[in-house]
Amino acid sequence: MTVAENTFENLRLELRRGCLTLAVLAQLKQEHYGYTLRKDLAERGLEIDESTLYPLLRRLETQGLLASQWREEDKRNKRFYRLSPDGEQILARLLEEWNTINTSVSRILHEPDAESK
């Protein structure tokens, strides 16, 4: 991997990290267990490695943003996650922040340069 590729990869991961958290929180308005959550996100165009998603769920639960419970489904015990009341509040604030950033970046990208004005 060249230096430029490595730099790109680091920046891409940095950019994705926050977005993934947001997507996972948003998707967990409905209850899911790890694998179906991953499948749902992938169907909506957001691929996440298992080794990233499953620990992320644990971390968000430790932070009090998710609530979980073990339940049997299809003869197998699975851990189901959903957004906690605290998580709902945080998600709303994060979405607000996300929209502000998104709008600003779009404006920056689509605004004509000062020179060309």
Added chain:
Amino acid sequence: MELLDRYLQAVRKYLPLRRQDDIVAELRANMESQIEDRESELGRSLTQGELDDFLRKMGHPMVVASRYQPQQYLIGPTMFPMYLYVLRLALLWAFIVCMVIASVVTPLTEGTGSAVVAALFRTPGILLQTAAWITLVFAAFEFARTRYPNVCPQIEGLNKSWNPSTLPPLEKDSLRQGKPRSFAQAVAEIIFSVLFLGWVLLIPHYPFLLLGPGVVFLKTLPYQLAPVWWTFFGWIVALGIMQIVAKCIDLARGAWERPSIIQHIVFKVVGLIPILVLLNAPGHTYVSLKNSAIDQAQFVKNLAEVNNAIHLGFSVICAIVVLQLAFDIGKLVTQAYRKREAAE
């Protein structure tokens, strides 16, 4: 599914002890669901090779388990600037103390060259130990404040309580920056250097130029200067001539505005020679008796004390000059590095 069990067993070994069972059970449920899905898509069981690929894609057990660990720092980003500052300060002082011990204390207490060399060779070890202790203390503090946030005082970071008006004034780099020298200033420096050299050359013939009325006492004292001072004097004169020549060359080249850093360092290195000449004086004799046959009994003790005091004085001067030189060289290297970084 034996391979899956082996994989999960390997992951378990690297997981936090308290949550091993829970995490492994969840991983198993997710992975089995995924395998089942894949198998129903294919309409058959996965082959050994496909299962290998699936697990390879999941990642090495150690990597998978490491993602379940909380983010850990030996020294976190809040403490790191403070750690770096303390580390640099401590290493600088440890280096200064080592140099003083090697160049002043060791020659005075042990007096052998091998003891000085041994003291110098101890320096890297001492610096390493200093760095290790400081890192250990900061790591312990970091651990305590992250593990017991209610017990340990929380550091707000350096951003919380600082006042811009307490910032130090702009540093002047005496070697590079500041007001450039004018032509008249450069010429005046040469004239004064020539006058100073002339004054130095006259001192042996007219000691009152240095001592003033004190020269009368010099004549009545039973002491005289040892021959090593003539060698010292020769080097001082040579150094003076070298500096005048260099200044004249700068003037001729039109480079009088800013003194060259390299030239400054070279003169400091050459300036060490007369000091080293004195430090290596035979028997550390700087002063001897005019009439040793007559005054030996009365003044021999005083003579030894005077010679020791002069040797100690020049040892301290030598240590200071060496430290200044090391500092200037460090500054030169840093400047060169910054220049190169900026160019890149």
